[in-house]
Amino acid sequence: MLGLLRQCHRPSRDIFSQFRLFSTSQVWQVRRDQKSNIRIPSKKAQAAKTRRKAAIAAKKEDHYEKLPLLDAIAVLRAVEVANPNCCYELFVKTEIKNGVAVPKGRVNLPREAKAKAEDKILVFAEGRQAEEAKKAGAHIVGGPELIEGILSNRHRATTILCTPALIRTITPKLGRFLGPLGLMPSDRRGTVTDDIAGYISRLHATSEWRADRTGNIRTAIAVMHFPVEDVVKNVRHFLASVKRVTGNTKDIEADRKSKAAGSKPVTNILKVMLSSRQGPGIRISDY
Template structure:
């Protein structure tokens, strides 16, 4: 092949190559967006069936299979503990854990039928003058004014219950608030332990016991004997539950039969 012919072929290839590398425009039809399929509206029966199916797949609580009416639960416990008829049973009420710095719930109660002998409270009263004399006659173990503060902090004076008259509460609060407050023993208007009627308050305390929640919100109390009739045990449980509900502001919640209780053997 001659040089002239080869040069002619090269020019022809270059022209075709330049032509093919150009961007061509064309009129293609617009691609339509994918149509979203509308979900069908479910009927009430279909929604209920869907909810049941979801509930079956949900993780079960280990106590779900143990829930039963209160009277049936007591009957089961009596059957299990037939060999220990003198056992004392403890009722545990689980509440929400108190927030940090919140006041631990507590109160006093008297059951329709007491499962064990009550212990006497050792009462310390902040009072002066006539109120102090009335407190001593009512049976207070320690009675005095601000002079008792140092002895309480140092441990020389101890009591299971502290009462105070309204005229002394501001005097004792600055020093004793941080000491008795965390123990749940500081006199307060809300608990009724700041009162002018010291003798009347102490008279109402006779025959009652104190309940108190722990750090995780659990309240425990001896509730009954295993040998008692089912009706007596149920009456004690309902009464104590109503006391706790009123003290914690849950008096409008459901009854005892709808709540989950854990009644365990406490002692012989």
């Protein structure tokens, strides 16, 4: 019996004796030295790399065929000859950078392609200004008591205006809620004003356009049976509004206003395309 126990016990000793005892080695030190020797590119090298990428992107852009606006309209009219009520669709790609607001504006086209959507206007005003807002056609008018209704989605509006006297009252509670939606009143957009009636009258005469989070703007710009001159006027008028909002305009008065309000970063317009329901997307060269 003891012999059996010794036989069973001896292999266990052999097994434990074969285990390797690990110890610290120089491998970790080598890896640390390799990390310390990693080369960090300088600002000059990073700038050169950025220029190379921009040059490669510019070469790719040259491969795409671009047409003047009149030629693009002629191509789409030929494609949609059996659909006279089809709409031209305008696509504008803008470059969205960190810390830059999404482009948003209003425009009054010379000839509307579609019926204007009715704006639901909410106004923060009190006293005489509240009465003027109601007479001008505001749907919801009130003071700070409207805040809870907005937070609970009981009051929904497409445009929110506010008087300078109430903007500090509503900002702490509504800033984070309305800001991401693009509805928070601000001096830069002109939605914080004492001339509530005048702003509402301008709203009724214009339609709003807005880019999405990636900077893409899409709109129905004209109908296929419109004369070519009307289509061109609509496109030029809409692009002028986009350029003015994004800082690409060459208007002297607009530049003076922007300088007076403070330096505003320019949002680059990367491309403009015109398309239709069955037609191709054609890049415009003369925008």
